[in-house]
Amino acid sequence: MSASVTFSSVTVTLFEGLVTTAQLFFLTLVFALPIGLLLSFGAMNRWQPFRMLRGTKFASGRFGCALSELRPISLVVKTVVWIIRGTPLMLQIIAIFFGPRLLWGFDLIDRFPSALLTFVINYACYFSEIFRGGIQSVPVGQQEAGLVLGMTKGQIFFKVTLLQVIKRVIPPMGNEFINLVKDTALARTISVYEVLWMGESFIKSAGLMWPLFYTAVFYLAFNGILVLLFGWLEKKLDYFRA
């Protein structure tokens, strides 16, 4: 068996793992970016269903006053984001995959979708904070200028705010994208056969250590492309200041 392990056969195996890594990466982005944007709107939501209590006798008490100020949507989103960002990603991967097995005795979903689900939830939360920061850093004057020109809220968001937000979130997003590439390796805890798992497998099967270290080349190449891409994007949006 070990006799047939060559540099090129390892490379082929690692490429197979890379396909899984890349799938995890891209699918996570496809779902986590829009969900993150929605979560950021949730965190900024100002709906106060108990507002009408304000000024009544009930609201003079401490509890009543807090209730009248309550923004439930924002509170729920912020709590979820706090939990997800406050616990290790690896723990979340294990909990989401093994949780159903412990509770009901069977697997709800397969390994890959389970890992994907965890990454989407986790990264959507991080993205939401980046989007929120980006949106809130656009001066209110931009929105007001749009309003007095008779634009709708949607027009203001898509035609005025969005590009300024994108420009502002590119540097932190670049960081998150690079983190995601490396974090996909955590899927190996539930035996998703991504690059790192493939590299590690040669230790058991052939007693070889070097394929594991060889995986670094794949991560570096992947991230190298991302660095170039983000550099290009930053340059593209260099034509205006915001």
Place this chain on the structure above:
Amino acid sequence: MPILEVNHINKSFGSTKVLNDISFSLERGKALAIIGSSGSGKTTLLRCLNFLETPNAGQIVVNGETLFDAADHSSKSDAEIRKRRLHFGMVFQSFNLFPQYTALENVMLASLLLAKERPDYKQNKREIHEQIEHHAIELLSQMSLEGRMSHYPHQLSGGQQQRVAIARALALQPDILCFDEPTSALDPELTGEVLKVIRSLAEQHTTMIIVTHEMAFARDVADHVLFMDGGVIVEQGTPTELFENTQNERTRAFLSRFSQNS
């Protein structure tokens, strides 16, 4: 009939009363200057007219049509408020140009978006676009910005940015154009070019409300002057009445503070 009637506007933020029973009217083609010390409620008043704040009481009537009535509790849809807003234009102290668009695009954007709502937009897309562009170029030329149309805001001086903002506000042909201290954010040597533009608008009988600390300018350009203090209109009249035959003690104190400073 006056083009604008403001009746008994009140506005509070929490428990602080910022506007207290503000009433005035403005004739078509006239320029109204509003002066007053910091915190007297001038910006809040302009924001109420542009529906950026909702007054707690009072009415705003334009051309005989009641655009806002605090007593009318039927809630207005966003679309209705949006339509009402178009009677007013607003030029902000800090310009608030859209940084990702050129000067020309800044002026055209709102008109283009509005044109998309026209039923004939699909058929006459090209002509409509050309019309809007033509109008925008005309407005920017009127602001002496012929050579700056394809510049982005960060490539323009403050005075040029503010002139683009004025062109942008004029593009939708509002009934009444509001200026909130249009030169306060500018270096002194740049205020002249912006004031010149506003002056020429006054000469063309653009209906305007100008909040300003430039007393000489207000006196020169305005047909009518309002002095506000502590959320009320203390005194109003023609520039001559207000600046030369000052009736009220508070107005006199304010004006003398100003002539000392400058």
